[in-house]
Amino acid sequence: MSLWEYANPKRFMGWTRPLLPWTFALAVLCLVVGLVWGFFFTPDDFRQGSTVKIIYLHVPSALMAINAWIMMLVASVIWVVRRHHVSALAARAAAPVGVVFTLIALITGGIWGQPMWGTYWAWDPRLTSFLILFLFYLGYIALWEAIEDPDTAADLTAVLCMVGSVFAILSRYAVLFWNQGLHQGASLSLDKEENVADVFWFPLLVCIAGFVLLFIALVLMRTRTEIRARRIRALEARARRA
């Protein structure tokens, strides 16, 4: 049996049902542990003071804002190539989650930026890129909402997602070219010497795990809702004809 069998809507509903509460529980657990650990049991940064602690919301949400888009891109490609309905609906389900993560990243960034740079907002390349990403999300969601036929909507949004991804990357480099910026380098990377200190690093990892799980749980839940909505639609279409 191929892996794609799990993408059948009915099978998908079946195997996600027992998974969902566990994912949620695990997400909540990770978030509570990570945030409490991060907020109350880590020392203040010697330069940034306690403001550094917003890192536990800011970094994971920024990470997920990008990963949600990447997930939508992968799902869109799968829909175009293999035409699995669940794939298209998962992309649709992920978009509002992604936009909220983007918004959290922007807002927490502003709150963090005020004491650090003396301003809530600066046209820094990273900040600007996130703002552009936010606009891409809005366009994508708006296109889904505007088209009535679900298959047409899935096709068109998939093309938009693919073209949009190319332009999002282009924008990222264009923005770098345009302004060199204030934002510090990436907080996390595997190959860099100077990383965040271990005391901050472990609770941050737990928070990131929590955000990833939360994202998965929300997308699963929303995909299940979308599948039910499509099922209602399909039944209604047949009832109208009968």
Place this chain on the structure above:
Amino acid sequence: MLKVTNLTCVRGGLPVLSGVSFAVAAGHALILRGPNGIGKTTLLRTLAGLQPAEAGQIDYPEDEGAYASHADGIKAALTVTENLTFWADVYGKPVPDDILQRFDLADLAGRMGGTLSAGQKRRLGLARLGVIGRKVLFLDEPTVSLDGFSVKLFADWLQNTHLASGGVAVIATHIDLGMDAPELDLTPFKVAAGQGGGTDEAFL
């Protein structure tokens, strides 16, 4: 020349017609009959390649199909001649000298498309078929808003020019064109309400 085997066509994700099979030999026409909403337009659009078929096969010589519906793409800001010349250029064919006479458009040649009446527009839309030189025509309600005389003009062109030169036509219409053509009633191919199929079948 045109052969359709076991065709299933879908509208809005649901199959409307299934198991449609017919063949039309060169020089012959086929008239599609059936009540409103049975899927004549869907069938014709599928045959013309505007919609994908869910199942079945459609065979006709490549680059010989042409589709025409009541929306004939006539531009209000172009004259009758310009409208026709445009399509002739797109298809890389010359405009036949007598085409305007054949559709009683000679007096209107210099008129703007926007000033034509509905029937005149329709005649211009049909004249386009004489310009593009395609052999296999899929015509959706070609005689809408035509008067009796114009219907005769069209039937005459279809019979004596298009079919006589080895063309084929599949026509959805409710009126009698006065032509000697076999009819195909689509009612038996209608997909019953309870029957499966459709792009959203996976959700049931």
Place this chain on the structure above:
Amino acid sequence: MIALLLRDLRLAVRAGGGFGLGLAFFLIVVVLVPFGVGPETAVLSRIAPGILWVASLLAALLSLDRIFALDFEDGALALIATSPLPLEGAALVKALAHWITTGLPLTLVAPALGFLLSLAPEAYAYLLLSLLIGTPALSMIGTFGAALTVGLRRGGLLLSLLVLPLYVPTLIFGAEAVRRGADGLDPTGALMLMGGITAGCFAVLPFATAAVLRINLR
């Protein structure tokens, strides 16, 4: 393909508004800016490259929804799709026709409006050059957006929402080239990057546009 291009140009000229409206809009936006930011020459001169680029971008946006909408409504698009003309070619021609009727005139009048905003004299050549290289990309991206929204009744607003984020890289490089020109710096880097975007758009987007049109015609 030439037949389609000539037809679209002829329609744009005869239907009126095509050329004029975009240009008038461009002029009005540029004239409104000094009322908004004050008449100080130094300030205007500094923001002129950006204003000219943003204004031409908005002017190009104005006529996008007409690229396919009319042909879609009167059935011409379905007829073109079943004609020997490849839909990819039709998409390319549509973008080209849009550029000739909006992008090109905008490029040509932009220097005159640069004068109104007291653009630095060194920047005029780069303004002309950057618009010449950049506006075709705006038309091609816009054609893609127009194809996405062609079947929608109130597609105009959605079209702007979809297209404007896609315009960001072109805008950045375009305005940057003019700004560098005005500051006496070397703008070739920005111009080359923008040229790359334009070339990439014309290489890829006709295919995406055609795919989207086929979906919308279904």
